[in-house]
Amino acid sequence: EAGVTQFPSHSVIEKGQTVTLRCDPISGHDNLYWYRRVMGKEIKFLLHFVKESKQDESGMPNNRFLAERTGGTYSTLKVQPAELEDSGVYFCASSQETGGSEQYFGPGTRLTVT
Amino acid sequence: TQLLEQSPQFLSIQEGENLTVYCNSSSVFSSLQWYRQEPGEGPVLLVTVVTGGEVKKLKRLTFQFGDARKDSSLHITAAQPGDTGLYLCAGRSNDYKLSFGAGTTVTVRA
Numbered sequence: 001e002a003g004v005t006q007f008p009s010h011s012v013i014e015k016g017q018t019v020t021l022r023c024d025p026i027s028g029h030d031n032l033y034w035y036r037r038v039m040g041k042e043i044k045f046l047l048h049f050v051k052e053s054k055q056d057e058s059g060m061p062n063n064r065f066l067a068e069r070t071g072g073t074y075s076t077l078k079v080q081p082a083e084l085e086d087s088g089v090y091f092c093a094s095s096q097e098t099g100g101s102e103q104y105f106g107p108g109t110r111l112t113v114t
Numbered sequence: 115t116q117l118l119e120q121s122p123q124f125l126s127i128q129e130g131e132n133l134t135v136y137c138n139s140s141s142v143f144s145s146l147q148w149y150r151q152e153p154g155e156g157p158v159l160l161v162t163v164v165t166g167g168e169v170k171k172l173k174r175l176t177f178q179f180g181d182a183r184k185d186s187s188l189h190i191t192a193a194q195p196g197d198t199g200l201y202l203c204a205g206r207s208n209d210y211k212l213s214f215g216a217g218t219t220v221t222v223r224a
Contacts, residue, residue, distance in 0.1 A: 043214040098210050105156030
């Protein structure tokens with residue numbers, strides 16, 4: 001069974017540009033999560049989808065971040081326009097059920113904004 | 115924001131030695147998880163502890179959840195170079211949201 005995949009693995013963009021990160025969850029997992037780790041800090045929750053619906057986006061930093069999960073399969077996280085402080089590693093995770101279910105993490109996308 | 119503090123931040127030991135990593139919080143969690151992350155990969159779940167005072171063993175790894183469900187520890191006996199990695203604790207206070215500690219980087223020298 002394929003795990004959670006993320007694309008790209010690395011992205012280097014200039015301040016003010018737009019970047020779109022993609023996450024493909026494990027097949028059949030309705031729950032999809034985005035997390036972010038900025039340098040020197042802990043991994044922080046960004047948002048949670050159940051199928052195509054946003055259940056909780058309380059961790060989204062500001063309105064420059066837009067997450068979508070059309071069709072309830074893969075998800076995208078767009079940053080527009082990117083700022084220097086957006087640099088970090090963005091992780092996606094998926095789980096089969098919401099309550100207490102193990103979250104399986106992808107390898108992450110390392111975003112560098114210069 | 116529920117803060118989980120891990121200590122130490124870095125740990126370098128010789129193969130065969132024992133080590134303990136601590137995870138402390140002022141908040142109560144319904145469960146606490148320990149993950150291990152290797153370079154270029156995402157965190158991988160090692161164990162979940164749920165009950166206060168619970169002790170779980172995974173081969174040479176022993177996990178303990180504090181009685182008040184606010185703190186936890188990970189003890190590795192006779193560490194091996196393959197134990198090298200970033201160890202993360204994460205608390206779960208509701209059904210899904212994980213609050214992570216900053217991690218402990220463990221290096222086991224051969």
